[in-house]
Amino acid sequence: MSGVRQVVGMTGDEAVAHAVKLVNPDVVAAYPITPQTIIVERYSDFVNNGEVDTSFISVESEHSAMSACVGASLTGARVFTATASAGLALMYEILYVASGMRCPIVLAVANRAFSAPINIHGECTDQLVCRDASWVSLFGESAQEAYDETILSFKIAEHPDVMLPAMFGIEGFIVTHALERVETLSKQQVEDFIPASRIVRDRFCPDENKTFGSLVLQDYYMEIKRQQEEAMQNAFKVTKDAMQEFSELSGRKMEIIEKYQLEDADYAFVSYGATAGNAKAVVNRLRAKGEKVGALKIRLFRPFPSLDIFQALSGIKAATILDRSATFGSPGSIVQTDIASALYGKEDVPSLHGYINGLGGRVLTLPEIEEVYEMSKEYNNIGMTSTTDWVGYRK
Amino acid sequence: MTKEAPDEFSRWTKEKWGSSQLPMGGTVPYHTAYAYKTGDWSAFKAIIDKEKCISCMNCYYYCPDSAIIMDDNLKAECDMAFCKGCGICSKHCPADAIEMRRVTR
Known part of the structure; x- marks a missing residue:
């Protein structure tokens, strides 16, 4: 029934599949990979049962999946796909084609560690390394956020000022396979939020003389790429507005960054994805001990909300950045370096302490996060403005 | 077109x-x-001997640029505006009817 809020128990993957069902895209082309498989498995059930109007294309690889998505999207179709880890890596070449040809494809990523050693569990490196591919990039903490971001991503990607593909990530198994409480929306609500009729730019059509993907060399390439940067800048406001509209629609507050007990805080955790839940739990424990600490959760990773993060962290003494991603030989963890760039040269900003943790699904327990917090305070006390450590592994 | x-x-x-x-x-x-017209930089061109052509259409399907056209008598012809001289048609022709000839400029 329209307008009546239903609460359902769903895993993260199922939540994505059900949200896509309400969107009812024209084409879904996907290849199975753990921990994403359930998304397209459930969705192919919907297709087979005639519950959606989608053409489901079974492809032979992720490279083909994204290629099929690009082709479909160029005809003006609404397109969805999903992948993880090695699958996303195999798509990498076509990610740039999708954004370069301005295809508003939506991609669900079940964040999983890269091989080798082979591992199927949660880690966000796969999505973070796609940061330069000109895709709008979001992270979700829970099955609920996976559900919401699925619908939201179409809204952002298809906006005429953006027309860029969008990906959103949920951590493998931690979110994708955990059964959680999800508040659903009605079909009518989703149709009102992302109407079927929309502005479709130049599209691939047999009756029209147009060239897509033509050779563009030194004399025009940079102009075309600059268009993408401007679209990405536009995506910032579009995402903010879309989240505002979604909040009103769903009754759930949705913001590009989520601030938890930060108003009077001296210290802060910064995280994204499922880790943000643990960070908030640790804030509660530390607050009970009288510590003035809060947490900041990043939901929008690209375009990076530099100003919002600066404002949120302004006045904080030390920030503990919990980064569930691996990078080697870098000046800091992936998200830490972005935050450092956003804060550089500004007054009244915290010292930044990045912690690479949770790789391959490793759990960083709440007491361990408390220890990490104490480390950050100590670093700050001795005047270190930027540190990066690996935590939660055996030496 | x-x-x-x-x-x-x-x-x-x-x-x-x-x-x-x-x-x-x-x-x-x-x-x-x-x-x-993307055939202007090729080093070789496919020259088809229509007398030898047996209309098998192998060249038609193998040509990566769709530069082979079949004429009214179902004999292969090469559209030089698109032929890039790769030689695949020549390699596949069972009747040995396609010769790759170097372009002199």
Whole structure:
């Protein structure tokens, strides 16, 4: 029934599949990979049962999946796909084609560690390394956020000022396979939020003389790429507005960054994805001990909300950045370096302490996060403005 | 097959339009690939002996650029505006009817 809020128990993957069902895209082309498989498995059930109007294309690889998505999207179709880890890596070449040809494809990523050693569990490196591919990039903490971001991503990607593909990530198994409480929306609500009729730019059509993907060399390439940067800048406001509209629609507050007990805080955790839940739990424990600490959760990773993060962290003494991603030989963890760039040269900003943790699904327990917090305070006390450590592994 | 590009199109190139004026994503909204005569840089050309052609159409299907056309008598012909001289047709021709000849400029 329209307008009546239903609460359902769903895993993260199922939540994505059900949200896509309400969107009812024209084409879904996907290849199975753990921990994403359930998304397209459930969705192919919907297709087979005639519950959606989608053409489901079974492809032979992720490279083909994204290629099929690009082709479909160029005809003006609404397109969805999903992948993880090695699958996303195999798509990498076509990610740039999708954004370069301005295809508003939506991609669900079940964040999983890269091989080798082979591992199927949660880690966000796969999505973070796609940061330069000109895709709008979001992270979700829970099955609920996976559900919401699925619908939201179409809204952002298809906006005429953006027309860029969008990906959103949920951590493998931690979110994708955990059964959680999800508040659903009605079909009518989703149709009102992302109407079927929309502005479709130049599209691939047999009756029209147009060239897509033509050779563009030194004399025009940079102009075309600059268009993408401007679209990405536009995506910032579009995402903010879309989240505002979604909040009103769903009754759930949705913001590009989520601030938890930060108003009077001296210290802060910064995280994204499922880790943000643990960070908030640790804030509660530390607050009970009288510590003035809060947490900041990043939901929008690209375009990076530099100003919002600066404002949120302004006045904080030390920030503990919990980064569930691996990078080697870098000046800091992936998200830490972005935050450092956003804060550089500004007054009244915290010292930044990045912690690479949770790789391959490793759990960083709440007491361990408390220890990490104490480390950050100590670093700050001795005047270190930027540190990066690996935590939660055996030496 | 293809329509003439409007004057506006020649203005893009003459005036060197920038990012705010060019169509989104490098799309050319006036032509299909049929309008781009891409065979002008080849080092070899496929020369087909129609007397030898047995109309098997192997060359027609193998040509990566769709440069082979079948004439009214179902004999293979090569559209030189698109032939890039790769030689696949020649390799596959069972009747040995296609010779790759070096282009002299």
